[in-house]
């Protein structure tokens with residue numbers, strides 16, 4: 001039997017899909033609104049990257065820059081979080097610093113959302129949730145889970161092969177990966193302009209040390225790692241010894257000299273800064289994971305990772321306790337703190353030191369919530 | 377470039393809406409209306 005359509009049924013069906021489109025579209029566009037980050041006690045100025053590179057003004061790639069200053073003069077340190085918006089501990093570590101840390105000496109320049117466009121979408125075919133949330137004493141606070149790359153709405157189409165400014169040949173989609181686009185190009189693709197902007201910030205602010213905070217899959221060899229350029233290797237080695245005493249396992253990896261376009265290589269080659277990239281293990285990003293839920297992002301518990309760990313296939317310790325976000329943030333913050341203290345003791349006139357920072361002991365004791373209440 | 381996509385999307389949307397109204401088979405009308413959703417989402421996505 002055949003149902004007959006009339007003009008009225010057509011209009012009815014179209015109105016129904018219009019209604020569905022309205023709600024779907026509204027939920028979709030919600031992804032575009034950046035969640036607030038609150039300036040903490042030592043934030044003296046909130047700028048934009050376009051203040052350093054005017055070419056970024058008015059584009060979707062103009063991240064906020066938080067300038068923090070301590071009581072006493074000292075050196076300058078740069079912290080970049082959110083290069084890859086699907087690596088939440090890198091982003092949240094930067095947010096935790098901006099909202100909580102106080103400085104004794106020196107200046108700290110922090111960008112929590114290095115690639116703002118990457119925070120406006122999730123990666124296709126990954127089944128990622130749009131949001132995850134952290135319980136705080138003042139209620140639940142939600143954060144965006146984004147994509148490793150710039151939103152194709154902002155930069156499209158991709159070539160078949162991306163040859164970056166250093167001649168490195170990469171898969172075409174890597175043209176939207178900030179951490180393959182250094183040193184960037186003022187007149188290049190949007191992501192290259194962003195990379196250029198970050199280089200400009202480093203050139204103008206001349207930080208002694210620059211951190212790029214990341215996460216990686218638990219089955220990837222470069223996890224629980226400090227990746228250092230030759231210039232920063234001594235610093236990283238000393239800090240690693242201190243971290244060993246705290247039972248934080250961070251391996252040392254040297255930045256490969258022939259892999260070009262990456263922060264720890266290009267920042268080191270082209271500026272006076274000492275680049276350091278940190279990696280913590282993130283099960284919500286790995287290939288072995290099961291269902292990708294907001295809980296997996298926050299608690300890091302996954303039965304497939306557990307069975308991989310029992311077979312000795314992971315490059316990190318993994319138990320049924322999972323890999324909670326607060327531990328991964330603690331690992332980042334403690335490593336930053338150790339590297340700054342090693343640097344400050346050998347360069348007292350350029351010292352940058354924290355008065356207060358939620359480090360391993362505090363995060364172990366209280367969890368992440370009390371440091372993300374949004375009000376200081 | 378994006379303005380070209382926006383024009384194409386709007387044109388396709390109009391085409392789908394017209395075909396849906398003209399189609400006399402109810403199931404085809406329903407499919408036409410469903411096709412309309414991604415087209416509309418696509419035009420929402422483009423700034």
Ligand SMILES: [Zn+2]
Nearest residue numbers: 084087214215
């Ligand atoms: Zn990364």
